[in-house]
Amino acid sequence: MTRARVLERPGAPLADAELHLPEPTGDQVRVRLLASGVCHSDLHAADGEWTVPLPLVLGHEGAGVVEAVGPQVRDVRPGDRVVLSWYAPCRRCAQCAAGRAWLCTGTHALEHPAVAGVHAYLGLGTFAEAALVPESAAIPIDPAVPAAVAALIGCAVATGVGAVTNTADVRPGESAIVVGCGGVGQAIVLGLALAGAHPIVAVDLSPERREQALALGATEALEAPEGQYDHAFEAIGRAETIEQLPGLIARGGQAVLVGMPAEGVTVRLDPFDLADQGKRLLGCNYGSTVPSVDFPRLARLYLAGRLPLDRLVGRRRGLDGADAGLQDLRDAVGLRTVLEIADA
Ligand SMILES: NC(=O)c1ccc[n+]([C@@H]2O[C@H](COP(=O)([O-])OP(=O)(O)OC[C@H]3O[C@@H](n4cnc5c(N)ncnc54)[C@H](O)[C@@H]3O)[C@@H](O)[C@H]2O)c1
Ligand SMILES: [Zn+2]
Ligand SMILES: [Zn+2]
Structure with a gap:
């Protein structure tokens, strides 16, 4: 069973839910989450400024470890450290073929696909202990990057x-x-x-x-x-x-x-x-980002000391601190709040 923080109604506190994530099929990857940032795009949904299907596991700025992969998965394997992309490209449409993954027209991310009857924000839902995502959303990076930094590469850093x-x-x-x-x-x-x-x-x-x-x-x-x-x-x-x-x-x-x-x-x-x-x-x-190219590039710049991404990490909270993390955004206090979900 997977613990998750779920939006049931805009403006209401997140509910605690236990989800049963099935074994991955096809090109799916199950990721055990280590950390998730709390981004204003979560707050737009939580406060009802954007229409989203409910109930919904919030969170889209996450990093973790691959736990299991479907039979068609080629690029990642169990044990890989990954940063999640919230705009999983289809890799087939004209925009993807032209190298513009951030404009992909074949992505399912904006449908917030449901797993076990609960929708996952942008196909991720990182306010949870684990997520089931398409392979193109799980980008391997150097495990030397701390989980909190890796999580921020998934939205704020890639975008900014x-x-x-x-x-x-x-x-x-x-x-x-x-x-x-x-x-x-x-x-x-x-x-x-x-x-x-x-x-x-x-x-x-x-x-x-x-x-x-x-x-x-x-x-x-x-x-x-x-x-x-x-x-x-x-x-x-x-x-x-x-x-x-x-x-x-x-x-x-x-x-x-x-x-x-x-x-x-x-x-x-x-x-x-x-x-x-x-x-x-x-x-x-998404910062005109091709995740499979840009995430590892950003990680390398961090590890080389050229891009001090650790200095973007603000308050650290547990998964139970998701509501408090959203409140940090409303109050505009601290730097980016990161939920530390598990140890590697
Ligand atoms: N384009 C993308 O792909 C993309 C990706 C991620 C986030 N976003 C969006 O970017 C925006 C920022 O996200 P964030 O997580 O950094 O939000 P945030 O809440 O952390 O930061 C917003 C900042 O704006 C400041 N602010 C608010 N009103 C102001 C004003 N009138 N003048 C000056 N400063 C003001 C606040 O003090 C705060 O520091 C959100 O709308 C989010 O949805 C877009
Ligand atoms: Zn974001
Ligand atoms: Zn595409």
């Missing part, structure tokens, strides 16, 4: 560092501003430091978050955005801050939309300014 290096393709010496420095925004700051951006301006309402961003490589921290930059990143998902983006980018600059708003939110933009100044707005899903 990928937004910089893949989506925006930031060059050394280009200027950048990051609006919103939670788990994803702090990973953007680390990515900008890695890419050699300068200056790196971090914006957050929270003084604690501004201090953390300065410690991670921001050169300046502000309570409200100002100035014009080559690159602007929005990592909150609020209409007010998204509407500020065109004004924050210089002629020919670009803004990357990383934050995801509640369903139905619309924004007002000045199209004349965008056209006249040749400014670009880029949507960013």
Whole structure:
């Protein structure tokens, strides 16, 4: 039996459930979870800002150990340390064939497939002792990476560092501003430091978050955005801050939309300014990441001391601390809360 924290009703505390995960069939992999981060995309679902099927095991930023594999699985075997991808690519559609796994049209992740009658968020459901996932969602990485760091590679780091290096393709010496420095925004700051951006301006309402961003490589921290930059990143998902983006980018600059708003939110933009100044707005899903390429690459940079991902880990809680982890996000306190689910 597998213990899991389950969303039964938006706004309600998570319920404790015991699931029976079947033996993997076909290309399925059963992963014993070691750690899961708590991401604002879990909170969007928990608070009813996004429609999800219920009941639902929350959590999509996880790492663990392969426990069992189905007969068609080729790339992982029991005992492998893996980071889970929340957008398991089909590896067959035109986007996958073109190397754009983050745009896969054949993924089942957005259906939140059910296992044992309970849906798993984005096909993962990492607020649990184990998960049954497709092979393409389980990416082997070096077991020398601590589980908490490996978990964050699965969402905040892939998204934040990928937004910089893949989506925006930031060059050394280009200027950048990051609006919103939670788990994803702090990973953007680390990515900008890695890419050699300068200056790196971090914006957050929270003084604690501004201090953390300065410690991670921001050169300046502000309570409200100002100035014009080559690159602007929005990592909150609020209409007010998204509407500020065109004004924050210089002629020919670009803004990357990383934050995801509640369903139905619309924004007002000045199209004349965008056209006249040749400014670009880029949507960013999952840091334009190909998990099987990018997760091991991020792990190598961490192990080489080039990307201090351990400094993104905030409060550590057990699986029972999932509700408290969601509250940490509402309160915008600490760095990324990680649920430590089991020892390797
Ligand atoms: N594009 C993707 O693929 C992708 C992946 C992961 C997360 N996300 C989204 O990114 C967003 C951020 O996720 P997170 O986990 O980092 O969230 P978080 O809650 O950890 O961070 C949000 C930060 O924004 C700050 N903030 C809120 N309102 C502000 C304002 N008006 N001005 C300045 N700062 C403000 C908060 O203080 C907090 O530090 C969420 O919408 C999440 O769903 C997108
Ligand atoms: Zn996430
Ligand atoms: Zn595909």
